[in-house]
Amino acid sequence: MKQIKPYILALAVTLLAAACDKDFVEVNTNPYAVTSSDPALLFAGAQRTHLGNWGSEHTIVQQFVSPFNDGATIGVNFNADIDLNNNPKWDQSYPGSVRNLVQALTILGNTTDRVNLKSMIRIWKVQTFMGLVDTYGDVPYFDAGKAVTNGVFFPAYDDDALIYDDLYNELKEAIAALNPGGDYVGSDLFYGANSNASTKTTTATEQVAKWKKLGNSLLLRLGMRYSKLNPAKAQTIVAEAFAGGVMTSNADNAYVKYDGSTYVHAENNGLRNFSQFNYAAEPFVDQLKATNDPRARYMIATYFNAGQIANDLNPNTTLGDQYGVPIGVTSGQITSDLINYRGSNPNGGLAYSQINIYAVGSPAAPDFYVTYAQTSLLLAEAAKRGWIPGGDATAQTHYENAIEADILVYSLYPTTTSISATAIDNYIAEPEVAYNPTDALELINTQYWIVNFRNGTEAFANFKRTGLPALSPNLFNNNLGGGFVRRLTYPDREGSANNANFEAASAAIGGDNLTSRVFWDN
Amino acid sequence: MFGYEALLDQQQIRGKVTDENGSDFPGVNVVIKGTTNGTVTSTDGTYILDVASGATTLVFSFVGYATQEVAINGQTSINISLAPDVRALDEIVVTALGVQKESKKLGYSATLVKTDELVSQRTTNVMESLVGKVAGLNITPPAAGAGGSIQVRLRGQAAFAGANNAPLFVINGLPINQDARGANGAGQVAQRDRGDNLQNLNPDDIESMTVLKGATAAALYGSRAANGAIIITTKSGSKNQGIGVDYTSSYTASQALNFMGEIIQTEYGAGRFGVRPATQGIAQDNSHFAWGERLDGVPSVNFDGVLRPYSANPNRLFDFLRTGTNFTNTIGLSGGGANGSFRASFSNSDAKGIVPNNEYKKKILNVGINHDITPKLKLMMNINYAVEANINPPAIGTQGDGPVNFFTRVAISTPLEAFRESAINPATGAEYKTSGFLGTVNNPYYPIQKGQFFNDDRKRLLGTATLRYDLTDWLYVQGRYNYDYGTNFMEWNELNGKGATTLFEGTTGFYRGRYDIEQSESTEINADFLIGGNKEFGKFSVDAAFGGNTWRTEWHRNAQFSRLFVVPDLYSIKNGTNWGTNDANFQPYLYSRSRTNSLYGWAELGYNGIFYLNVTGRQDWFSVLNPKENFEFYPSVSGSFIFSELLPDQEWLSYGKLRTSWAEVGSANGVNPYDGQLTYAINPQFNGQTTSGVSGTLAPNPFLRPFSVIEKEIGLELRLFNNKVLFDISAFDKVTTNQILDVNISNTSGYNSSKENIASLKNSGLETLIEVTPLKKGNFTWTTSWNNAFLATKVLDVGNASGTFLVFRFNDTGNEFLGELRYTEGMAMNQLYVRSYRRNANGEIVVNDAGRLLPTTGATPGAEKTNGFLPIGSSIPKHTGGWNNTFTYKNLSLGVFIDYKFGGMVMSATHLNMTRQGHSKLSLEGRREGETGLVFPAVYESSGQPNTTVVTDLQSFYTDYRGHQIGDPFIFKSDFVKLRNISVSYNLTSLVQSVPAMKFVKGLTLTAACRNVAILYKDLPGLDPEAIQSSGDYRAGYENASLPTTRNLNFSLNVRF
Secondary structure, eight states: THHHHHHHHHHEEEEEHHTTTTTTHHSSOOOTTTTTOOHHHHHHHHOOOOOOOOTTTHHHSSSSEEEOSSSSTTGGGGOOOOHEEEEEEEEHIIIIIIIIHHHHHHHHOOOSSTTTHHHHHHHHHHHHHHHHHHHHHBBOOOTTHHHHHHOSSSOOOOOHHHHHHHHHHHHHHHHHHOOOOOOOOOTOTTTSSSSSSTTTSHHHHHHHHHHHHHHHHHHHHHHHGGGOOOOOHHHEEEEHHHHHHHSSSGGOEEEEEESSSSSHHHHHHHHHHGGOOEEEBBBHHHHHHHHTTTHHHEEEBBOTTTGGGOSSOOBBBBBBOOOOBBBTOOOOHHHOTTTTTTOOOOOOSSSSSEETTTTTTTTTEEEEEOOOOHHHHHHHHHHHEEEEEEEHHHHHHHHHHHHHHHHHHGSSTTOOOOOOOHHHHHHSSSTTSSSTTTHHHHHHHHHHHGGGGOOOHHHHHHHHHHHHSSSOOOSSSSTTTOOOOOOOOHHHHHHHTHHHHHHHHHTTTTTSSSTOOOTTEE | OHHHHHHHHEEEEEEEOOOTSSBBBTTTTTETTSSSEEOOOTTTSSEEEEEETOEEEEEEOOOTTTTEEEEEEESBBOOOOBBBBBOOOTEEEGGGGGGGGGGGSSSSSSSEEEHHHHHHTTTSSGGGGTTTTTTTTTEEEOOOOOTOHHHEEEESOOOOTOOOOOOOEETTEEEEOOOSSSSSOOOOSSBBBOOOOGGGOOGGGEEEEEOOOOOHEEEEEETTTTTOOOEEEOOOOOOOOOEEEEEEEEEEEEEEEOOGTTOOOOOOOOBBTTBOOOOOOHHHTTTTTTOOOOOOOOEOOOTTEEEEEOOOOOTTTHSSSSOEEEEEEEEEEEEEEESSSEEEEEEEEEEEEESTTOOOEEEEEEEEEEEESSSSSSEEEEEEEEEEESSSBBOSSSSSHHHHHHHTSSOTOOOHOOOOTSSSOOOSSSBBBTTTTTTTSOHHHHHHTTOOOOEEEEEEEEEEEEEESSSSSEEEEEEEEEEEEEEEEEEEEOOTTTSSSSOOOTSSSSSSEEEEEEEEEEEEEEEEEEEEEEEEETTTEEEEEEEEEEEEEEEEEEEEEEEESSTOOOOOOOEHHHHOOOOTTTSSEEEEEEEEEEEEEEEEEEETTTTTEEEEEEEEEEETTTTGEEEEEHHHEEEEOOOGGOOOSSSEEEEEEEEEEEEEEOOOOOOOTTTTTOOEEEEEEEEEEEEEEEESSOOOOTTTOEEEEEEEEEEEEETTTTEEEEEEEEEEEEEEEEEEEEEEEEGTTTOOOEEEEEEEEEEEEEEEEEEEEEEETEEEEEEEEEEOOOOOEEEOOSSSSEEEEEEEEGGGGSSOOOEEEEETTOOOOEEEEOOOOOOOOTTTTEEEEOOOBBBBOSSTTOGGGGTEEEEEESSSSSSEEEEEEEEEETTTTEEEEEEEEEEEEEEHHHHHHHTTOBBGGGTTTTTTTTOOBBOOEEEEEOOBBBOOOOOHHHHHHHHHHHHTTTTTEEEEEEOOOEEEEEEEEOHHHHHHTTSSTTTTTOOOEEEEEEEEEEEESEEEEEEETTTTTSSSTTTTEESSSSOOOOOEEEEEEEOOO
């Protein structure tokens, strides 16, 4: 016995050595992880993309102001280049929508039986990148979102004009590929089986029709972006889009609505906290007051205590009582210079209007990505410019249709009541609203500015494109050389994480600053 | 016949052996010199031995005590007292895998901890009492509340933040990680330090503790050896001792050390632009600023509308804090017969932290059994079962919740009672808005009064069973099974109305707040075997063994939360209307498992007790690695040369040893199960529609490898003048390569980072220990020891072209505004970076034409790649050490311990926040009596002419420090010298035993100790530089809202029956 023991042990050792990695592959597989996904669900998850921040894009176009300049909140309202204001769109787009859309396309590969899903993904990817280019200029495009599929960890930045060329091609191809006899994508948040009643479809034929309109409306938007750079090109694309069939009613709107509990409108939710920092801007409030805008009461309000607006269940929405914070003024000046400014609200905060947190600013507000109202205003401008037929008469029709359509969508906000047809007519008849050929472009783009009170990306891009409405630059300091912010700067993180590409892109766009211009904004 | 003769010549010697405390000493070997005849003392320390007439000398020996020889000289009664011999030449050291070795054979540094100091310098977390005690063992106790974790680093930080950089702890052969929980801080979200595994040990249960400092010492732990190891053995009684009971009772009172007076200004009160708040609303908006008026005592409106004197209240934080207490009782029962021994103990600890509501309770049951089943078959079992409750660990170290953040950031003119009396706004039920920073500067009375809770309950069983069989007198085989099972239940709430002005969530009509529960369970099994033998061949000796281990881990966690409550202030899952479905990152169930299998062996060759050569090797196979190459090999070689053996006639040299070693070890820490796999998250339904997304921010990398540590060491050990002087010096050089780093990748790739094996760094150092007994006269002895470690660190490669790796930009947490932590090639580890004053070509500070500050930028030389941030030094101290003195007079023992750290830097966000909000003395520059503004000493950037512009808007001026992140006034050295501990022990045993009725008392000791007696030197005003650090590595060198350290008074009583 004594002699055998060592041999048994030696044998055991040998066996153990042979089995040293037995079952390791199985051990290292997580039995509880989700290791595959239907690309249609990835697409749905990517449909809710970023639309701009109150504190940055809306501030640039002077709809919103944060007048405190005590460090943390200093931002674009004082012409400062603050990472915190620049990043949200980038940070929410790339690791969010872009990654999931690219992954969905990778999974779909060359599949032919889900051509409609694939086309929708391509169209939505165009929307996402158009916003990124419009906001930042050159951005990673061809290599973006390919960490896993292609091992690209440090994507190069692509020339913004070249990206636009590809976006154009993608749109054209994707729209053409949509097939009424093909697959129905039930998970589509805009028009699918669980979308809102006003836009819902039940068959592929209906859904494809909506997506064709959405695609062409995006094409129209893309074409219009060339209006300064290359009017001829703009005209060609706009005509193509118009001929292809753009959105014709609110039932075509690409939007989602938050339920305010499981999904909260994050951008709006922030308005309640630290409310003493958040105010409506004077130019915007003045516009609403001058035109007796029936939408105003759902947009802005004054509260008993501007620092604790969430406690005021019945804010004052009387238009005459609304005052916007002047541009380029600090809270310090407002509270100490009572000759020029309205000073403090004695109960807290400043004596100025804020966003109506029960309607437009509600946590349960909808998000509008592409709407009939936007589209119709672009058509109005195209008609006015003669890029589509009909001249002023058609322009006026599109203009008025857009106003009506936009006013009507306010019924989708919480705590609103429908605005009557009479009120709409009265508004359209307001002297500063009524269409007239001389001021047509200003009128149309002023409405575009109001319509996009909830879509900062679009409001900012269109303001850069048209320079309308004619706002005055923020002269708080000379950081912008007396002009406006023309783009948001790249996230600081890119400067360290993707340095070589970041440096190359910065050089290519003439410096990574707030005043460099996107290619179409020359 | 022979028997008769022998009997005739025999005599009987009786006697009693006592220990250094005068207590009975059972189990002492009493042997007749030159023979194997002998006996062992019984439970009361007595012995009876029959001695042949030729015998001349008795030898008394016991492990760990100096062996004594006593001449018989015809005596029939010999009583002696044995003294501990920590410098015994044949000191037995418990080395890796629990193998006991004579220290002379070791080719590497191993330090035995004086376990009596764990008891006399008692701390809640046992490792904390080792601060400054062992050269090269750098312990930092963050002020993290009663149940907090501590930072333990051996020979520097072996790897970049994110890796487990604490040494491996081996408890009775069971390897565990320190596992400091929630200790890295995470910016504004209040992170709570939830303790570590060392809390599971009761100092009264520890029999021995060995610090294996280097890679060679720990080499047999292979991929778990990168940080050295600390080997702990708990008590299991000793043979032939009978039954004994020991009882220890200890009470500690802790009081916060207040240095705030060094930095807080007491001249100005709440307000802005030199005006105090005129209305309640303005007070609510502006009371975080002390840019108001000179304090005049005039009743002025506070945030709650009440008029209170406009005067200074500088001690609010310390009035808010309370005296912490810790009451611990341990009872132990031990016994031993001829075939074995046991000890069982139970301890109960009840601690209250200095932050109201913070409590920490633990109970530990410890059982150790040794049993000789047959003379050749031995069974050893140890069980340690700990039950902990960590209640409301304080939010520390980050801006956000917590009393320190609050009281350093609200103007001094609002008294404490205002916050206490008006924590809740009667009109809304929500937190009364105390300042414009509501949300990040929250009244700490609100959570107390509204019942905020955070409960962390933990139960952990560590069990070890070892069977050892001696096949022959030189060959043994051993099998061991280790079982480590832990379960953790946590629940916490976020209060409705905290940091907000309303109780209601948006327009939902439901109450705000959130309730979370989390239950997790982990099992780790280590099973190993070892076949070993040792044999001598003439002058040569061989000691070799071969073994294997399998390490299996499994962990899962279940979590749930609910929100949108129906009934206010009732935090339960069922009261909510929304259960964790609004958060795509929230994963209710997480699971992981891993397996590491290993084979290892060693061979040690000795020559004549002079030379020893030891070679070890270990191969680990990992389930977490790519199956194509899932193993690593870890070798070591070491040697020792006892040169004093060649110099036997040198009177002064009692012992001299030269040692040297080389080892390669590693760590798979950082390679996690499933890291290489792409997964998806299914999001909660959006209006009835399920959506999904690619999971995670870390790009999957299936090719990760363990990182590697190569360490070289050389050392010299000398005992001089008949062991009166001990001198030990070690030099080491430790290079870590292929470190796993979360490399920031462009998030346009879809992910924020990717783990890569790219970085390397070097730690090298010199450790010295000198122990001297300068005075020994009669009953008085003074022993003194000084240990010092010098550590030099250098980052060799950060794996990117810029040569600098951003670990943490504190600003990225959203609401903090000072500095960065970076690893930069060629520089010391943990380099702190801040922006600095902009300077012109002549080196003069420049301001703009308005006299306002300007920061360095990416155009500043040296800051091109860091966007204007410049290095200011490393957070890691270069010199650490301690000076320990023990004075004994008869039964009285006095310990005085001083320790220090030098050569590190700290940046203080508390200083920055206090300055920019007008609370610091620095913010008085320009508004002191008679001053009407500030002319900053600088030149104009435009002209180069001296600045003459008087800045009157001081608030904006000081806010520029934050806006620009100029760090210069907020950088300090973290150096300190502390009178860490004074302890007095009085052994009353002999006194008590002199009373006949008290004979049953075998030992009685009273100890009084004071910890953190005084800070003798520091550079950082207002704060304790040591209290700043979390036990993790991400926020190294960054101070924000640190909880003050405490001065602890401890009284303890130890009695044995």
